[in-house]
Amino acid sequence: MWDSETESVGGGRDYCNGGGGGGGLSSTNKPRVETDGFEQRGQSWYVATDIPSDLSVQIQDVGFHLHKYPLLSRSGKMNRVIYESREIELNKVALDDLPGGPEAFELAAKFCYGVAVDLSATNISGLRCAAEYLEMTEDLEEGNLIFKTEAFLSYVVLSSWRDSIVVLKSCEKLSPWAENLQIVRRCSESIAWKACANPKGIKWQYTGRPARSVSSPKWNDMKDSSPSRNGTPVPSDWWFEDVSILRIDHFVRVITAIKVKGMRYELIGAAITHYANKWLPNLAKDGGDGGGDGVGGGGDSWQKGGGLHMIIAAGNNKDESFLPAAMQAKDQRMIVESLISIIPPQRDCVSCSFLLRLLKTANMSKVAPALVTELEKRVGMQLEQAALADLLIPCYSKSEGLMYDVDLVQRLLEHFLVQEQTEGSSPSRQSFSEMKMYDGAQRGVNLSAKLRVARLLDGYLTEVSRDRNLSLTKFQVLAEALPESSRSCHDGLYRAVDSYLKAHPTLTEHERKRLCRVMDCQKLSIDACMHAAQNERLPLRIVVQVLFSEQVKISNAIANTSLKDDGESHYQPLVSNRKTLLEGTPQSFQEGWASAKKDINTLKFELESVKAKYSELQNDMDTLQRQFDKITKVKQTTTSSGSAWSSGWKKLSKLTKVTETNDVGSHVANADVIKKAPRRWRNSIS
Missing domain, CATH: 1.20.5 (Single alpha-helices involved in coiled-coils or other helix-helix interfaces)
Structure with a gap:
C-alpha cells in the first residue's frame, strides 16, 4: 500500500533508445547512462555522470543539460521535436509552455534517468500534466510516468481530504491541462463526497491542539463512530476554512458538487458567506457574519483554532497569493459574480445582512446588471431581516450627487411587495378550512413583515433626509412606497419629515405642506403631537391638524372612560395632558x-x-303656493261668461264711468261707491 504522503517511483538505471512510437529509433542497441542524480549549478541542472551531455533543454529561465536517449526512450514529445526537426544535429530544445514549469520537468527527467522520484500531493498535479505534455505513455515503455502519476492520483490523493485540497489548490497554475485531464473534476467530487459524509462516522484527528504529524481523516476506516479522539464533537462547518483557500472557479466547482450530493442549503450558504468574508476585503470591513452564519453551534469553530485547516497550513504550502491583499478589481468582480450565481435559491440560506453587503460590493465592482438584479430580488425576499446600517449603500453615480442610493432601496421595496403579494396568493390545493387557516396565519406573517420593513424604511428616511441633494420628490415617493396598512404609528415618518425640514430650510410653504402629506396626524403618539405643536418648522395648518386630532383623541378617550367608570378621576389626567399640550404651544x-x-x-x-x-x-x-292653489279652484267654479279676473275688471270700468258722470255735489255718495268698489274687487280676486 502506498504511503498517503509520498511515493517513490523510478524506472531502473539502464535506458535504451528503443521503445517505438513518435518516430523513435528502432535500433536494438541500448546505450546506458549511469548517474547518481542531478546537481544544480546556478540556473542550470547537470546529470552527475562521466558521459558529456548532448542535449540542452531550456524551460523558462532554467536550463537542463541532459542526454538524448533517456528522454527519447520515454517521451514521444521529445522524439518528434528531435527527429522531425530540420536541423541535422539538434542539441538545444526550448519547452517554455510545459505545464508545471522547471520543477515538473526536473522530476520527469529524473524519472527518465531512473532516479527515485517522491510523489506527493504538492507535486503530483504538475508532474501528471508534464507527463501528458511529454507524451510519456505506455506505448513507449510499460510503467511510464503517465501510468504512475495517474495511479497515485486515483488511489492515494482522492482517498485523502487533505491531499485532495492541496492538489486542487495546485491546479490553479495548470490550466487548461488540469481541466482537460479531469484532475479538477475528480478532486472537487472527492472533496464534496467527504464534506457531505456524516461527521459522526468519521475517524479523524480533529485538532484543537497542534498536530505532531501531518495527517488526514481516515476516510477508509468508518468503523469507529466516535466523533473525535478527544471526545470533542465534530462541528458541521469543519470544512469551511479548507475549501476557502481555493480559487473562486475551483470553489464554485466544489460547491456545485456539494449541491448535487444534497447538503443542507444553510450549510452551503454559510460556506459561501465564509468564503466571501475572506476574499472580499470591503465585505469583511463592513462586519462579517463569521464562517458559520446560520449554522447551529459550530459556526465559529474555525476561529477557535480547531479543524483540518490547521493540518493543511502545517504543510509546505508557501503560496500566499490567495490572500485578499493581492486582489485586483477584475478578480474581485469575478468573485462577486461567481458567488451570486451559486447562492442557493432557498429564502434563508444566507442572511439579509450578507446579501446587502454583497450588493454594496457588487455595485462598487460594477458587476453585470443581470446579476445585480437577481441579487436585489434575493434581498427583497427577506428585506424584513435587514439592518439599517447595511441598507445605507453609497450612491456610485456621480450625476445625481447623492450620498446614498435611494433608487436602489426603492427597487428593494418593490421586490419585497411583489414577493409579499406572491406569497399571499401561493396556496392552491387546499380545502376551504385549511385555506382559511392559512390565510389568517399568512396575513399575520405578512403584516408583521410589513411593520418591520416600515420601521426600517422610516429609519432609512431619517438618515437620507440629511442629504441636501435629496429631492422632495424622491423623499415623498420613497415614504409612500408602502401601503397604508404597513404603519400603525407615524412617529417614524414624522421624525424623517422633521429631519428633512431641518436639512432643507429653503423649502417654500407649498413644498412644506406637500412634504407633510406623507404622514397622518391622527396616527401620531402623544409625545410626537407635543413635539409637533412646538415645531416651528411645520406649516401652521399641520400644527392645527395635530392639535385638532389630539383633541379628538382626548374626547374619544374621555367618552370611552366615562362609559366604563362613573368616577371623574379616570379621565382627569387626559384633561391635564391637553392643558399641558396647549400651554407648551408657542x-x-x-x-x-x-x-x-x-x-x-x-x-x-x-x-x-x-x-x-x-x-x-x-x-x-x-x-304663495297656497294662494295659487285657491285661485286654481276659483277658476274651476266660475261661469262661462268669464273668469273672476274679467268680471272684476268690468265692474271696475263701470265704476269709473259712473264717477265721471256724477255731480261734484254728490261727492260723498260717490266716495262711498268708490270705497265699496275696491273691496268688491278684492273679494273677487280672493
Whole structure:
C-alpha cells in the first residue's frame, strides 16, 4: 500500500533508445547512462555522470543539460521535436509552455534517468500534466510516468481530504491541462463526497491542539463512530476554512458538487458567506457574519483554532497569493459574480445582512446588471431581516450627487411587495378550512413583515433626509412606497419629515405642506403631537391638524372612560395632558389658533343668519303656493261668461264711468261707491 504522503517511483538505471512510437529509433542497441542524480549549478541542472551531455533543454529561465536517449526512450514529445526537426544535429530544445514549469520537468527527467522520484500531493498535479505534455505513455515503455502519476492520483490523493485540497489548490497554475485531464473534476467530487459524509462516522484527528504529524481523516476506516479522539464533537462547518483557500472557479466547482450530493442549503450558504468574508476585503470591513452564519453551534469553530485547516497550513504550502491583499478589481468582480450565481435559491440560506453587503460590493465592482438584479430580488425576499446600517449603500453615480442610493432601496421595496403579494396568493390545493387557516396565519406573517420593513424604511428616511441633494420628490415617493396598512404609528415618518425640514430650510410653504402629506396626524403618539405643536418648522395648518386630532383623541378617550367608570378621576389626567399640550404651544401659534377660532365663530354666525333667511323665504313660498292653489279652484267654479279676473275688471270700468258722470255735489255718495268698489274687487280676486 502506498504511503498517503509520498511515493517513490523510478524506472531502473539502464535506458535504451528503443521503445517505438513518435518516430523513435528502432535500433536494438541500448546505450546506458549511469548517474547518481542531478546537481544544480546556478540556473542550470547537470546529470552527475562521466558521459558529456548532448542535449540542452531550456524551460523558462532554467536550463537542463541532459542526454538524448533517456528522454527519447520515454517521451514521444521529445522524439518528434528531435527527429522531425530540420536541423541535422539538434542539441538545444526550448519547452517554455510545459505545464508545471522547471520543477515538473526536473522530476520527469529524473524519472527518465531512473532516479527515485517522491510523489506527493504538492507535486503530483504538475508532474501528471508534464507527463501528458511529454507524451510519456505506455506505448513507449510499460510503467511510464503517465501510468504512475495517474495511479497515485486515483488511489492515494482522492482517498485523502487533505491531499485532495492541496492538489486542487495546485491546479490553479495548470490550466487548461488540469481541466482537460479531469484532475479538477475528480478532486472537487472527492472533496464534496467527504464534506457531505456524516461527521459522526468519521475517524479523524480533529485538532484543537497542534498536530505532531501531518495527517488526514481516515476516510477508509468508518468503523469507529466516535466523533473525535478527544471526545470533542465534530462541528458541521469543519470544512469551511479548507475549501476557502481555493480559487473562486475551483470553489464554485466544489460547491456545485456539494449541491448535487444534497447538503443542507444553510450549510452551503454559510460556506459561501465564509468564503466571501475572506476574499472580499470591503465585505469583511463592513462586519462579517463569521464562517458559520446560520449554522447551529459550530459556526465559529474555525476561529477557535480547531479543524483540518490547521493540518493543511502545517504543510509546505508557501503560496500566499490567495490572500485578499493581492486582489485586483477584475478578480474581485469575478468573485462577486461567481458567488451570486451559486447562492442557493432557498429564502434563508444566507442572511439579509450578507446579501446587502454583497450588493454594496457588487455595485462598487460594477458587476453585470443581470446579476445585480437577481441579487436585489434575493434581498427583497427577506428585506424584513435587514439592518439599517447595511441598507445605507453609497450612491456610485456621480450625476445625481447623492450620498446614498435611494433608487436602489426603492427597487428593494418593490421586490419585497411583489414577493409579499406572491406569497399571499401561493396556496392552491387546499380545502376551504385549511385555506382559511392559512390565510389568517399568512396575513399575520405578512403584516408583521410589513411593520418591520416600515420601521426600517422610516429609519432609512431619517438618515437620507440629511442629504441636501435629496429631492422632495424622491423623499415623498420613497415614504409612500408602502401601503397604508404597513404603519400603525407615524412617529417614524414624522421624525424623517422633521429631519428633512431641518436639512432643507429653503423649502417654500407649498413644498412644506406637500412634504407633510406623507404622514397622518391622527396616527401620531402623544409625545410626537407635543413635539409637533412646538415645531416651528411645520406649516401652521399641520400644527392645527395635530392639535385638532389630539383633541379628538382626548374626547374619544374621555367618552370611552366615562362609559366604563362613573368616577371623574379616570379621565382627569387626559384633561391635564391637553392643558399641558396647549400651554407648551408657542405664542405665535396660540395667536394664530385664537384668530382661527374667531373666524370660525364668525362663519358660524353668518351661517345661522343665512339659515334664518332661508326659513323666512320658505314660509313666503308656502303662502304663495297656497294662494295659487285657491285661485286654481276659483277658476274651476266660475261661469262661462268669464273668469273672476274679467268680471272684476268690468265692474271696475263701470265704476269709473259712473264717477265721471256724477255731480261734484254728490261727492260723498260717490266716495262711498268708490270705497265699496275696491273691496268688491278684492273679494273677487280672493
